[in-house]
Amino acid sequence: MSDFVTQGGFAAYVWPAYGISAFALAVLGLWIVSDYRKAKAKLAALAELERPTP
Amino acid sequence: MPSLFEFANPKKFMDLSGSLLPWLVAAAALTLGAGLLLGFTTPPDYQQGDTVRIMFVHVPAAWVAMMAYGVMTVASIFGLVNRHPLADIAARAAAPIGAVFTALGLITGSLWGRPMWGAWWVWDGRLTSFLLLLLIYLAYIALNDAIENETRAARASAVFAIVGAVNLPIIEFSVQWWTTLHQGESILRKGGPTIAPVFLWPLFLMALGYTFLFFVFWTIRIRSEILNRRSRTLLEMRAG
Numbered sequence: 001m002s003d004f005v006t007q008g009g010f011a012a013y014v015w016p017a018y019g020i021s022a023f024a025l026a027v028l029g030l031w032i033v034s035d036y037r038k039a040k041a042k043l044a045a046l047a048e049l050e051r052p053t054p
Numbered sequence: 055m056p057s058l059f060e061f062a063n064p065k066k067f068m069d070l071s072g073s074l075l076p077w078l079v080a081a082a083a084l085t086l087g088a089g090l091l092l093g094f095t096t097p098p099d100y101q102q103g104d105t106v107r108i109m110f111v112h113v114p115a116a117w118v119a120m121m122a123y124g125v126m127t128v129a130s131i132f133g134l135v136n137r138h139p140l141a142d143i144a145a146r147a148a149a150p151i152g153a154v155f156t157a158l159g160l161i162t163g164s165l166w167g168r169p170m171w172g173a174w175w176v177w178d179g180r181l182t183s184f185l186l187l188l189l190i191y192l193a194y195i196a197l198n199d200a201i202e203n204e205t206r207a208a209r210a211s212a213v214f215a216i217v218g219a220v221n222l223p224i225i226e227f228s229v230q231w232w233t234t235l236h237q238g239e240s241i242l243r244k245g246g247p248t249i250a251p252v253f254l255w256p257l258f259l260m261a262l263g264y265t266f267l268f269f270v271f272w273t274i275r276i277r278s279e280i281l282n283r284r285s286r287t288l289l290e291m292r293a294g
Contacts, residue, residue, distance in 0.1 A: 008104035039281035046288040
């Protein structure tokens with residue numbers, strides 16, 4: 001367990017490399033998904049307005 | 055046999071990508087999970103120690119950064135030659151994703167370089183041409199956003215992307231053309247990889263996982279842009 005954490009004395013380089021990668025990809029993924037949801041909601045709202053009222 | 059252009063129809067693309075996306079997400083999760091598991095259970099390298107594990111996030115990020123630019127270039131060529139709107143959307147959608155992977159390649163490379171070379175950064179051929187790739191991505195995004203007319207923006211950005219593609223072979227062959235601290239080709243080379251299989255497997259799985267992840271992100275961004283264009287069309291119909 002200790003070897004895993006210390007990464008043979010290179011923890012200061014190994015963990016930031018993984019941490020930054022995970023963080024950046026998570027933020028990118030969240031931004032892309034939130035953008036998609038916004039686009040979907042906007043189109044749905046516009047389509048609703050276009051629907052003829054009875 | 056359906057042609058590629060049949061799937062380039064936005065309606066067909068939405069249907070096809072909608073059913074493909076869950077599979078792509080699952081493939082990305084599986085390969086990344088397996089890659090991480092293998093990557094953290096391999097023994098340390100006899101020369102590099104545990105820093106060799108940085109390779110499992112650095113090389114895939116660099117690979118996807120270049121692949122994304124290749125995708126953007128091919129889409130730009132289709133956009134210019136065939137005037138297909140989905141090609142323009144596909145090129146535009148790849149840019150920010152490629153930029154993030156390029157930045158990750160630079161950052162993780164720097165974190166690997168410091169303990170191995172004793173320097174965070176050196177102005178050698180590979181690193182400089184890779185930094186240039188990030189600047190090209192950023193300039194492409196800025197150019198695309200700066201021009202209001204969609205068609206003109208797509209044309210100008212496509213030409214810029216195609217010209218910028220000259221940097222891809224420079225990145226690839228920089229380690230052969232110039233004296234560099236960066237290691238030479240060690241995977242796709244004549245005579246086979248010089249990396250031990252124990253490191254090659256996690257590297258392969260992580261590269262595959264990053265590739266799937268790129269296609270997940272890219273597909274969702276294309277879908278968003280198609281929906282945004284439909285919204286704009288509806289708004290224009292209401293206005294006009």
